[in-house]
Amino acid sequence: MSNLILQALRFEPSTIETIAALANAEGVQELGPTAVRLLGVDTSQSAEIMAACQQARLDYAFIDPVHLLRDMKILAMDMDSTLINIECIDEIAAAVGRKAEVAAITEAAMRGEIKDFAESLTRRVALLEGVPESALLQVYEQRLQLNAGAERLVKVAKQHGVRTLLVSGGFTFFTQRLQERLGIDEAYANTLEIKDGKLTGRVQGDIVGAQTKADHVLRLAKTLNATKEQIIAVGDGANDLPMMAQAYYSVAYRAKPVVQEQARFALNVSPLDAILNWFRLSF
Known part of the structure; x- marks a missing residue:
């Protein structure tokens, strides 16, 4: 038996009821307006539970113990x-019109298609040659959140x-x-x-x-x-x-x-x- 924490930006009560029934949960504990903890969950149904959560756009976590x-x-x-x-390096590259080129390498590295991160970073940084130092502050103040x-x-x-x-x-x-x-x-x-x-x-x-x-x-x-x-x-x-x-x-x-x-x-x-x-x- 385990705890199942469900989270979303907005909950439909019927969705929680459906997943609680699927998980044979012993109880439901509200953690806030966007989170609940299902108690005493039967983990033998985990594959079905995960599929239901994904379909309902819920984040889920099996936690035992809490x-x-x-x-x-x-x-x-x-x-x-x-x-x-943001990816800061992509936004810096935008200052010299090279964002698309740099972003493509960034994406490939993050997906694991470029195995050597040092190589991918070296290639991207090389494309930043000549960017004014002031562009870094502009990225921080205007683009980064x-x-x-x-x-x-x-x-x-x-x-x-x-x-x-x-x-x-x-x-x-x-x-x-x-x-x-x-x-x-x-x-x-x-x-x-x-x-x-x-x-x-x-x-x-x-x-x-x-x-x-x-x-x-x-x-x-x-x-x-x-x-x-x-x-x-x-x-x-x-x-x-x-x-x-x-x-x-x-x-x-x-x-x-x-x-x-x-x-x-x-x-x-x-x-x-x-x-x-x-x-x-x-x-």
Whole structure:
């Protein structure tokens, strides 16, 4: 028997009743206007339950048991298209009319079609040569927005003593600002080389890629003595998979198919703070 958390932007009571009956649920607990917990669910019907949830456009999560959020130790997050609504490199490229070319490489890398992330990043950054440094600030101020629920997810996690970690294959120009804005504990990304006020088309230092993301989670887990069951990791692209593999709560957020297939949980319609409904928040 398990708990089944159902979430959506809007609920139809009849849909919840149908899924509760299919799951032979012992009870229904409201968690808020957009979330319910079905108690005592029969997981032998999980395939049928998942199909019904997908058809009804519901996010679902089988949780057993429901832990206190304060028992978690790490929340690791990707930045582009996860914490925020854009791929920053694509928007920077727009400044020199190369967005389509760069975005095509980004998409292929996120789908896992380009296996070497460092190679794909090097190719994309090379196309940014000559972009004025001022374009980065324009992207941050005019194009970048937090995804729904991002601010509350980080705030509540920190209130419950969870260490927050932002690990990105993007750029420090953006991660540093988001770290300060949200109070994120640690942030790591790539540094764009800038000379005479323009991007050179190169990255400074070692590239933060898929394995680097995982290494930061492993390092922090060792420091905090955190088990896999105490780690939440959220991402959307193939380069997030090694990081997500370190977490029991691996979350595919609006993710590419290869990530949906390998993650334990997914949010396809609900905001990021829907993750909080998988835990008990009371002290």
